[in-house]
Amino acid sequence: MKILVTGGTGYIGSHTVLSLQEAGHDVVVIDNLVNSSEESLRRVAELSGRAAEFHHVDLVDEAAVERVFAASPIDAVIHFAGLKAVGESVREPLRYYHNNLVGTLNLIRVMDRHDVRSIVFSSSATVYGEHNPIPYVEKMEIGANNPYGRTKEQIEDILSDLGAADTRWHIALLRYFNPVGAHPSGRIGEDPQGIPNNLVPFIAQVAVGRREKLMVFGGDYDTPDGTCLRDYIHVVDLAEGHVAALNYVADRTGVFRWNLGSGKGSSVLEVLRSFEKAVGQPIPYEITGRRAGDLPAFWADATSALADLSWSTTKTVDQMCEDHWRWQKNNPQGYGN
Ligand SMILES: NC(=O)c1ccc[n+]([C@@H]2O[C@H](COP(=O)([O-])OP(=O)(O)OC[C@H]3O[C@@H](n4cnc5c(N)ncnc54)[C@H](O)[C@@H]3O)[C@@H](O)[C@H]2O)c1
Numbered sequence: 001m002k003i004l005v006t007g008g009t010g011y012i013g014s015h016t017v018l019s020l021q022e023a024g025h026d027v028v029v030i031d032n033l034v035n036s037s038e039e040s041l042r043r044v045a046e047l048s049g050r051a052a053e054f055h056h057v058d059l060v061d062e063a064a065v066e067r068v069f070a071a072s073p074i075d076a077v078i079h080f081a082g083l084k085a086v087g088e089s090v091r092e093p094l095r096y097y098h099n100n101l102v103g104t105l106n107l108i109r110v111m112d113r114h115d116v117r118s119i120v121f122s123s124s125a126t127v128y129g130e131h132n133p134i135p136y137v138e139k140m141e142i143g144a145n146n147p148y149g150r151t152k153e154q155i156e157d158i159l160s161d162l163g164a165a166d167t168r169w170h171i172a173l174l175r176y177f178n179p180v181g182a183h184p185s186g187r188i189g190e191d192p193q194g195i196p197n198n199l200v201p202f203i204a205q206v207a208v209g210r211r212e213k214l215m216v217f218g219g220d221y222d223t224p225d226g227t228c229l230r231d232y233i234h235v236v237d238l239a240e241g242h243v244a245a246l247n248y249v250a251d252r253t254g255v256f257r258w259n260l261g262s263g264k265g266s267s268v269l270e271v272l273r274s275f276e277k278a279v280g281q282p283i284p285y286e287i288t289g290r291r292a293g294d295l296p297a298f299w300a301d302a303t304s305a306l307a308d309l310s311w312s313t314t315k316t317v318d319q320m321c322e323d324h325w326r327w328q329k330n331n332p333q334g335y336g337n
């Protein structure tokens with residue numbers, strides 16, 4: 001099949017382009033490069049031996065998206081493109097709603113006009129909000145507590161309404177837990193711009209000497225070691241989850257929701273210890289105050305993805321840290337070196 005990947009130069013997108021090519025698909029990428037570099041695709045091509053077609057296009061520009069669909073026949077879309085920083089979304093809600101919602105509406109309107117009605121969408125565990133018990137199960141009532149999360153929830157609603165109104169659509173909503181790690185080659189990985197918000201990229205930059213120490217946000221939670229628990233998932237497992245979801249919806253219409261996580265929580269200090277093991281030396285850290293908005297613990301109920309997609313995570317937190325470290329060590333400045 002020919003798959004259009006929006007946001008395909010980004011962290012999860014680039015790994016998924018590689019998985020799609022390895023599964024034999026042709027790939028077309030749309031990205032506006034607001035948070036990524038085309039260098040990732042060059043390296044993906046080096047790994048897979050086949051080049052993806054790249055269009056430097058902003059999804060907010062409907063005419064430009066239209067031109068991509070007019071130029072090549074697309075069979076299905078995996079939609080990653082979006083802004084993703086929770087804190088930034090609180091400060092700049094309009095930018096988040098405009099980019100994520102208008103971009104998605106343009107995309108699905110153009111898809112509909114071109115009779116392309118298969119889409120796999122990047123949602124997030126953040127849609128479960130603060131009110132649900134753990135582990136999170138797909139049938140729970142969702143309700144995000146920040147603008148970024150609300151864009152995910154609203155896009156899930158838009159796609160669900162669309163699937164109900166027009167039964168020709170094949171729709172997969174994938175709720176990711178915490179993606180970390182990198183391709184084991186160390187050639188592609190996460191390249192955050194500015195100060196990393198997320199735990200593992202921050203630890204990696206401390207380990208490589210770009211930052212002084214990790215600040216652990218809160219050591220007094222009601223958890224085994226006092227730090228928060230999250231469900232970390234290797235980005236290559238996550239990429240494979242997209243290929244599985246795409247195959248599932250290919251011959252089924254309707255709207256499907258799956259958690260993509262391991263089903264297991266790990267604490268901040270456990271992740272730090274794994275990373276230290278990968279690096280082979282201690283990583284400086286300090287336990288400091290809690291970060292506003294953090295939940296003490298959450299992880300996925302991952303049984304639906306296993307039952308429906310025959311997909312489950314295969315890699316441990318140790319492997320995530322080893323692979324993340326290989327990428328960071330070989331590319332201390334990310335793609336910028
Ligand atoms: N990384 C995580 O922790 C996480 C967790 C849950 C969900 N997600 C979601 O998964 C998706 C991919 O995340 P990622 O970590 O790879 O992020 P990323 O920032 O690396 O990738 C997103 C890509 O989308 C592009 N983009 C943004 N707005 C665009 C627009 N209007 N037009 C075209 N391209 C645009 C960016 O340039 C970037 O390459 C996002 O939708 C994100 O919200 C990520």
Ligand SMILES: O=c1ccn([C@@H]2O[C@H](COP(=O)(O)OP(=O)(O)O[C@H]3O[C@H](CO)[C@@H](O)[C@H](O)[C@H]3O)[C@@H](O)[C@H]2O)c(=O)[nH]1
Nearest residue numbers: 124125126177178197198199202215216217228268291294
């Ligand atoms: O410098 C840091 C960064 C993070 N943490 C802690 O590490 C844990 C994980 O934090 P982080 O990596 O920022 O992930 P989450 O806050 O769980 O959020 C991520 O994972 C969600 C899905 O589970 C996505 O929706 C979000 O977009 C994504 O940022 C939390 O306890 C943080 O308090 C620190 O202690 N120090």
